[in-house]
Ligand SMILES: Nc1ncnc2c1ncn2[C@@H]1O[C@H](COP(=O)(O)OP(=O)(O)OP(=O)(O)O)[C@@H](O)[C@H]1O
């Protein structure tokens with residue numbers, strides 16, 4: 050599904066990612082943990098195609114395509130989804146209109162006709178319920194004036210409507226109350242599928258007790274320094290990152 | 300009625316004297332600082348002499364998706380087809396001037412009850428350049444409940460020296476103070492007066508268009524409209540100014556609005572001048588106690604357009620809601636000068652102007668709020684926001700507050716910026732085209748100003764024209 054090879058990336062001439070290696074197979078759930086500033090969001094933005102980051106070297110293959118040859122919208126239409134750590138407010142663009150435009154752009158890229166309004170409405174209603182998103186937020190401009198928790202729920206709602214192949218969720222669990230965390234986790238679990246993969250970026254073991262990952266990776270200073278199973282998350286919870294600070298990528 | 304009324308001729312003569320003694324606006328005059336006055340040269344200010352005939356008007360020159368009506372396919376519409384169709388269809392009645400001439404007579408049956416419209420034609424006697432001055436003719440429509448005799452009585456009384464036209468024409472846009480208002484009064488060929496009787500409420504807007512054809516190239520056209528809204532009445536007007544693409548005409552319209560106690564006037568200006576056309580418009584309104592003016596100004600294109608909008612809030616609780624949208628590309632210079640005079644207590648003014656500026660366009664907003672000493676407990680707000688779509692586009696904003704009362708609530712804000720790149724990335728990361736993302740964000744920006752206007756029909760038309768203006772908008 051996704052294969053990252055020796056990825057180096059910088060922002061404003063400062064190297065941030067220093068040789069990331071990671072492979073994600075179909076249906077797998079991976080989690081990345083790591084201290085603040087280690088480059089987790091940078092990795093997610095680089096994968097999504099944010100032009101403020103410069104890819105210095107390395108290769109990323111997404112479903113057989115060279116990701117770096119595709120503009121962000123093409124990546125999204127090919128099934129790559131990024132749930133933002135800080136979802137952006139889009140003033141004046143109605144949430145459900147926005148989703149319809151996004152969904153139809155992906156369908157057009159696959160040569161499919163536009164979704165009919167009735168099925169769209171049905172899908173939107175159903176998925177809003179999955180993540181416990183208040184109906185009133187469908188008619189409001191995307192994220193505009195949403196509370197922190199509402200923004201995060203809205204990201205998962207977008208995920209649920211767009212049905213991507215690979216979802217990268219950058220700290221979607223941060224800032225959520227317990228009920229919201231459960232709703233978000235339920236939403237993700239419903240979306241789990243042998244053909245759909247997830248990359249969860251998180252600081253908390255708790256999310257991983259709701260969404261069980263197949264693999265856990267530790268990112269330190271722009272590299273993945275350790276990979277393991279879900280027990281690695283528990284170990285981190287106990288010992289913190291200090292033990293990994295000196296590790297170099299294997 | 301033979302000849303223009305004496306008082307009209309006298310006022311024109313007085314205006315001509317003003318033009319001669321005071322001259323044209325000068326760049327060192329405060330109100331004209333920074334304004335390119337190159338087009339205001341005596342040779343260009345000649346009124347168009349050739350009578351514009353329907354056949355001389357090339358319908359293809361009409362711009363805008365709205366102006367799709369092809370007069371040749373609809374001969375009954377004639378040059379009226381130059382008016383944007385969606386506006387035409389929604390209007391309760393329409394008047395179109397081409398090169399300053401009314402294209403079809405005012406039909407009584409067309410006008411809503413309680414509204415009297417009269418056009419004083421061929422008042423060019425005082426115009427030295429006009430050798431073809433014709434006898435003044437008054438065409439009048441009146442309330443259907445009135446008989447034809449009543450209608451012509453009204454027409455006659457309307458133009459009498461003690462009638463309402465005489466008490467208002469030139470009383471709001473004063474020839475002594477405004478050089479272009481003087482010029483307009485001296486040179487205009489047809490004066491439109493609209494009278495709305497007390498308590499009358501007209502639901503659909505009236506549409507008044509002025510179009511400059513290729514025949515107006517290198518010359519000036521001086522539309523003049525006077526609107527009197529009697530106490531408690533309510534009326535909407537859409538006023539459209541446009542012209543042929545390659546014609547370097549000069550549009551110098553003047554609008555005077557007398558809004559009596561408790562009356563509400565909704566005035567929407569849609570300026571869609573041709574690429575090399577220029578416009579210097581003056582609007583002056585006086586609002587009496589409890590009256591209201593909702594004024595919206597849409598400036599789209601033209602080499603240079605300046606809209607001078609002035610409102611006197613003369614009675615307590617009179618209010619003015621001003622809003623506008625500027626769409627500039629190429630090297631357009633689009634300018635709103637607003638001035639509100641708060642002359643009475645508890646008056647209010649709210650202004651929201653937005654500009655979308657692309658290529659090398661320049662948008663200027665100069666907003667002045669004057670608060671007289673006796674105007675206590677007033678509210679004056681103004682906001683101007685600009686979106687720059689290119690590195691070479693420019694926005695200039697000059698708020699001016701002149702406050703002599705002590706108990707006032709005044710605020711102003713001015714910003715200019717670019718599209719939010721983070722928002723664009725967010726949208727692209729969900730699969731939306733970069734161009735569409737820009738378009739949607741730009742539309743969202745403009746929507747605030749469009750929605751602030753009083754006329755739903757005009758707003759729908761503006762949204763459509765905004766799509767035409769934006770790169771990739773038509774494909775959407
Ligand atoms: N646009 C930017 N301009 C300058 N520096 C940046 C930019 N984006 C990221 N950085 C820097 O890159 C480093 C990595 O940031 P990143 O956001 O990827 O960390 P993170 O692992 O996601 O941290 P957190 O856990 O706090 O979210 C930080 O030092 C950050 O300051």
Ligand SMILES: [Mg+2]
Nearest residue numbers: 089090091134
């Ligand atoms: Mg982060």
